[in-house]
Amino acid sequence: MANKRSLILVLGDQLSLDISSLRDFDPRHDQVIMAEVWEEAHYVSHHQKKIALIFSAMRHFANQLKKQKWPVHYYQYDPDSPYRSLLDVLKSAVKHYSPHQILITHCGEWRLHNAMQTWSKHLATPVHILEDDRFICSLAEFKEWAAGRKQLRMEYFYRYIRQKTGLLMEGNSPTGGQWNFDKKNRKSYSNDPPVPPVYQCKPDKITLGVLNDVAHYFPEHFGQLKPFWFAVTTEQANAALVHFIEHKLAYFGDFQDAMSNQHEFLFHALISIYLNIGLLDPITTCKMAEHAYQQGKVPLNAVEGFIRQIIGWREYVRGIYWLKMPSYAKENAFNNDRSLPSFYWNAETKMQCMHQCLKSTYEHAYAHHIQRLMVTGNFALLAGITPTEICEWYLAVYADAFEWVELPNTLGMVMHADGGLLGSKPYAASGKYIAKMSDYCKSCHYNVKTQIEDDSCPFNGLYWFFLITHYDTLKSNPRMKLVLSSLQRKSKSEIAKIKQRAQQLLMQLDSL
Ligand code: FAD
Ligand code: DLZ
Ligand code: SF4
Numbered sequence: 180m181a182n183k184r185s186l187i188l189v190l191g192d193q194l195s196l197d198i199s200s201l202r203d204f205d206p207r208h209d210q211v212i213m214a215e216v217w218e219e220a221h222y223v224s225h226h227q228k229k230i231a232l233i234f235s236a237m238r239h240f241a242n243q244l245k246k247q248k249w250p251v252h253y254y255q256y257d258p259d260s261p262y263r264s265l266l267d268v269l270k271s272a273v274k275h276y277s278p279h280q281i282l283i284t285h286c287g288e289w290r291l292h293n294a295m296q297t298w299s300k301h302l303a304t305p306v307h308i309l310e311d312d313r314f315i316c317s318l319a320e321f322k323e324w325a326a327g328r329k330q331l332r333m334e335y336f337y338r339y340i341r342q343k344t345g346l347l348m349e350g351n352s353p354t355g356g357q358w359n360f361d362k363k364n365r366k367s368y369s370n371d372p373p374v375p376p377v378y379q380c381k382p383d384k385i386t387l388g389v390l391n392d393v394a395h396y397f398p399e400h401f402g403q404l405k406p407f408w409f410a411v412t413t414e415q416a417n418a419a420l421v422h423f424i425e426h427k428l429a430y431f432g433d434f435q436d437a438m439s440n441q442h443e444f445l446f447h448a449l450i451s452i453y454l455n456i457g458l459l460d461p462i463t464t465c466k467m468a469e470h471a472y473q474q475g476k477v478p479l480n481a482v483e484g485f486i487r488q489i490i491g492w493r494e495y496v497r498g499i500y501w502l503k504m505p506s507y508a509k510e511n512a513f514n515n516d517r518s519l520p521s522f523y524w525n526a527e528t529k530m531q532c533m534h535q536c537l538k539s540t541y542e543h544a545y546a547h548h549i550q551r552l553m554v555t556g557n558f559a560l561l562a563g564i565t566p567t568e569i570c571e572w573y574l575a576v577y578a579d580a581f582e583w584v585e586l587p588n589t590l591g592m593v594m595h596a597d598g599g600l601l602g603s604k605p606y607a608a609s610g611k612y613i614a615k616m617s618d619y620c621k622s623c624h625y626n627v628k629t630q631i632e633d634d635s636c637p638f639n640g641l642y643w644f645f646l647i648t649h650y651d652t653l654k655s656n657p658r659m660k661l662v663l664s665s666l667q668r669k670s671k672s673e674i675a676k677i678k679q680r681a682q683q684l685l686m687q688l689d690s691l
Pocket of ligand 3: 626
């Protein structure tokens with residue numbers, strides 16, 4: 180239909196001029212709707228910085244559209260507003276503008292996507308969901324890639340995407356003759372080279388207004404609001420990316436798995452927040468990193484590792500999420516039923532590694548991958564925390580958390596609750612791993628070298644207890660053979676002491 184009037188709902192994580200829903204926008208008869216609403220702000224206790232990031236980036240994006248004279252109807256957060264949900268907002272907008280259709284780019288969470296399936300009926304107007312082609316691999320393409328495969332391993336998916344994009348490829352071969360240089364990327368960090376400061380943006384008037392709103396309306400939400408230095412526009416996010424490529428990328432590979440008491444960000448990019456809400460584009464980001472390699476500014480192990488996280492892991496977990504939802508969220512292969520200890524919410528624990536990672540989470544709405552996987556995640560796995568509880572925690576506390584990326588990482592990679600669909604073995608580890616990759620243990624109340632004493636590192640007793648408890652499930656996994664054989668070498672009395680120590684730890688989790 181010529182001049183079809185469209186109402187376009189742009190969500191808080193779709194802040195890109197290239198988003199599919201805005202591609203054919205015609206300001207003569209189409210309207211954009213953006214809304215800060217109670218329901219999106221409360222479905223978990225989002226970190227205060229996450230809410231501030233999204234509201235501020237939304238307000239900046241709306242202004243950008245208005246500057247180019249696009250009609251934008253923006254609803255600022257009001258806890259007393261009668262419009263509690265996005266559907267409420269649309270109901271009112273439909274009455275006002277009588278559009279022929281509503282266009283929305285595919286959202287990032289099942290709960291909302293599922294609700295959207297009923298919106299046409301509620302609104303008596305066709306609602307069209309468009310592909311989110313900010314991702315390199317469409318959902319249909321992932322399904323096709325997965326079809327008929329016995330195992331859905333990231334490494335093979337990654338090779339497929341390398342070929343598709345041509346990133347770090349020379350003809351049909353990977354640059355450097357290898358697909359993956361991960362073996363080089365396992366150094367610990369001991370203050371050399373110095374860590375460059377993290378890129379920080381100064382809050383402008385809009386952000387200061389948002390910070391006031393968040394302090395006022397969300398005081399009970401988790402986390403520390405200030406200082407707030409996240410980028411909230413594409414230009415700022417680009418500047419943060421350029422800063423990373425110039426100052427940190429060269430060491431990204433070497434210290435990717437390292438952890439440090441002094442440096443919570445080390446050589447990480449801190450760009451997931453911007454990629455996930457649309458301020459940065461994944462392919463452009465990877466091309467910029469590849470260009471730095473081509474100019475001889477960064478080594479191959481660094482750039483390959485970085486690109487793999489974005490075109491490999493990031494695309495792969497999204498594919499898994501939409502392939503397996505909604506049943507995926509309920510999986511619990513180890514039948515865990517323990518509650519999340521209170522220190523996850525207040526960082527008050529004598530375990531130095533946990534304290535540091537939880538403190539960074541509280542202060543910055545950030546922890547890097549190995550902190551999430553091998554410290555807070557590993558602990559939840561070893562302690563047998565109910566997957567839904569730990570998944571909800573990760574969804575709430577990180578500024579980059581949207582369920583399409585959070586759930587597979589937590590439920591699959593960390594908790595192995597999908598029985599090994601995502602990871603070929605559980606990432607369970609004792610304190611030895613943390614001692615090797617960090618300086619945390621040097622200033623810890625607990626002794627990382629012992630297992631069954633009253634002051635022994637809790638990770639140690641819980642690690643062996645995890646292997647004992649799940650021996651029957653794990654024994655058929657060839658990748659567990661080595662660790663299970665060391666368990667078998669333990670004497671009966673050693674095993675009994677480990678069990679006793681672990682049970683003692685599990686009974687007093689909150690006070691560890
Ligand atoms: P860098 O280490 O600098 O990596 C560069 C980029 O690679 C990241 O920005 C990110 O876009 C991508 N990336 C790296 N690892 C992954 C991964 N495993 N999955 C998807 N993308 C990846 N990432 C999120 O974006 N949102 C989440 O909610 C989230 N939850 C997680 C929960 C758990 C339990 C774990 C173990 C990981 C989670 N991750 C999540 C993945 C990863 O930890 C973050 O992407 C990363 O820490 C973001 O920081 P960065 O930008 O400094 O990343
Ligand atoms: C996370 C979030 C928050 C806190 N608030 C809003 C909001 O008020 N309005 C909005 O459009 N989006 C918000 N978001 C992001 C959405 O929750 C996100 O689009 C869905 O979870 C799907 O990924
Ligand atoms: Fe963590 Fe154990 Fe090391 Fe303490 S001793 S920092 S609890 S790994």
